[in-house]
Amino acid sequence: MKEKNTRFRVVDILLILMMVLPLVAAIALKVCTPLIDAWLHNQPIPEVSDGISIAGAHIFLEIPMPIQNLVITEAQINAWLILITILGACLFFTHGLKEDKRDWRQMAAEWVVEKLDGLVESSMEELFRKSYAPFIGAILAYSACSSLMSLIGVFPPTSDVNVIAGWSILVFVLITKNKLKAGFGNYAKGFLEPIPVMLPMNILGEVATPISMTFRHFGNVMSGSVIATLIAWALQNLSRMVLGGLPGILGEIPFLQIGLPAVLSVYFDVFSGCIQAYIFAMLTMLNVSGAYPADAIAERLAKREAKKAKVA
Amino acid sequence: MLEIAIGIILGCCALGAGICMGIGAIGPGVGEGHAVANACEAIGRQPEAKGAVTSTMIMGCAISETTGIYALVIAILLIFVAPGMLVNTLTNAIKTLGV
Numbered sequence: 001m002k003e004k005n006t007r008f009r010v011v012d013i014l015l016i017l018m019m020v021l022p023l024v025a026a027i028a029l030k031v032c033t034p035l036i037d038a039w040l041h042n043q044p045i046p047e048v049s050d051g052i053s054i055a056g057a058h059i060f061l062e063i064p065m066p067i068q069n070l071v072i073t074e075a076q077i078n079a080w081l082i083l084i085t086i087l088g089a090c091l092f093f094t095h096g097l098k099e100d101k102r103d104w105r106q107m108a109a110e111w112v113v114e115k116l117d118g119l120v121e122s123s124m125e126e127l128f129r130k131s132y133a134p135f136i137g138a139i140l141a142y143s144a145c146s147s148l149m150s151l152i153g154v155f156p157p158t159s160d161v162n163v164i165a166g167w168s169i170l171v172f173v174l175i176t177k178n179k180l181k182a183g184f185g186n187y188a189k190g191f192l193e194p195i196p197v198m199l200p201m202n203i204l205g206e207v208a209t210p211i212s213m214t215f216r217h218f219g220n221v222m223s224g225s226v227i228a229t230l231i232a233w234a235l236q237n238l239s240r241m242v243l244g245g246l247p248g249i250l251g252e253i254p255f256l257q258i259g260l261p262a263v264l265s266v267y268f269d270v271f272s273g274c275i276q277a278y279i280f281a282m283l284t285m286l287n288v289s290g291a292y293p294a295d296a297i298a299e300r301l302a303k304r305e306a307k308k309a310k311v312a
Numbered sequence: 313m314l315e316i317a318i319g320i321i322l323g324c325c326a327l328g329a330g331i332c333m334g335i336g337a338i339g340p341g342v343g344e345g346h347a348v349a350n351a352c353e354a355i356g357r358q359p360e361a362k363g364a365v366t367s368t369m370i371m372g373c374a375i376s377e378t379t380g381i382y383a384l385v386i387a388i389l390l391i392f393v394a395p396g397m398l399v400n401t402l403t404n405a406i407k408t409l410g411v
Contacts, residue, residue, distance in 0.1 A: 212378060219381030220374075226388060279374045 008096060015095060018088030022081035026154045029077065033058055057160045075160035082145050082157065116140075123282065124289045132288065139167065140281045147221055147273025151265065158221045158273070161214065168210035171284050175209065175291040182296035190293075213283055220276045224268030232261055314406070321398045329390040336383020343376040 029036070040061065057075035064070075093109040120133045143158060150156040157163045179187050191202045351369040355362050 215385055216374075216378045216381055219385045220377075222388070223381065223384050275370060275374055279371060282371060 015092040022084045026081045030154045074155045075157045079157035123285045143277035150269045161218045164217045165214045168214040172210040178291040182293040186296050217276050325390045325395045329387040333387040340377050340380035344373045
């Protein structure tokens with residue numbers, strides 16, 4: 001086997017930096033938010049308060065646009081940063097792929113791809129297996145990593161409804177595209193079944209899929225962060241109440257806040273985030289796979305064959 | 313008068329959030345309990361299928377949790393968003409009507 005040369009190692013280090021630097025940037029952004037705000041809006045730097053607030057994503061900029069202002073928020077910036085991190089991880093794990101090579105990196109990458117293919121294979125129809133595995137993998141990695149971002153103390157993009165609504169709209173487009181495969185007439189006729197009176201109900205049902213996917217994911221992640229914040233606040237007040245009588249710095253020891261928030265974050269951030277990513281991917285697969293009108297297409301093909309036979 | 317109106321708005325929002333979450337949590341609770349009970353039964357009957365049953369159960373639990381999550385989203389909107397919006401509407405209406 002050929003020795004790894006210097007160039008290989010330099011590229012490796014650059015890729016590791018590509019993975020780590022966006023996360024560092026996210027933390028730095030979180031820490032410097034008041035400063036950036038003050039610089040952007042020419043305001044004095046606000047004083048640091050220890051009160052706990054529950055708020056949505058912090059808005060950095062509003063760019064005037066014809067229809068609506070384009071708003072640049074913390075969630076968007078963090079989403080782009082996590083995308084760069086995932087891209088770096090992908091490039092790092094696939095760097096120097098070779099046949100017949102026993103390398104832990106290649107093993108890990110192959111394991112991930114194999115598991116993903118297995119997952120897609122077990123829950124999608126034959127037709128979609130090859131083409132949809134990368135998309136499902138992207139959704140899984142993006143969603144799970146975004147939810148896990150709250151572990152390093154920054155705003156997780158999945159806690160903003162707009163981010164997940166974007167993914168849901170993407171899934172909705174895919175569903176509609178698959179439904180249109182049997183022709184527009186067939187698609188439109190589907191709304192009038194079983195009886196034409198059901199038209200409004202069918203339209204509602206069509207729109208309800210992306211909305212329910214959005215709110216399922218968003219609600220789970222956001223409820224976790226809200227509950228964690230409330231419990232941290234309660235524990236802070238409780239430890240102040242217990243130790244408040246002591247003079248000076250002794251009364252400020254946050255002894256109750258050690259331990260319990262960490263246990264809760266294991267459930268709310270790690271478990272809930274990963275489960276929601278899995279469920280989002282699973283529902284995407286089921287919906288897209290279920291939208292494909294296999295019967296109608298088979299009928300069409302049979303008709304075409306019959307026509308050809310007649311002409312001949 | 314305005315103070316009383318704002319007080320009523322805030323109180324009703326809090327009450328609505330409580331009722332929404334309280335009633336909305338019944339369904340998912342019962343449903344998930346049912347699912348888990350049946351999964352336990354299935355594992356007891358067929359211990360070798362534990363992995364498949366558990367993953368299906370977690371998936372089903374998370375999906376049946378959705379209605380509870382909707383209630384939670386509504387409750388959080390009622391607590392954090394609705395009061396400000398309603399009070400703004402009220403003050404704007406008073407301004408335009410000139411009462």
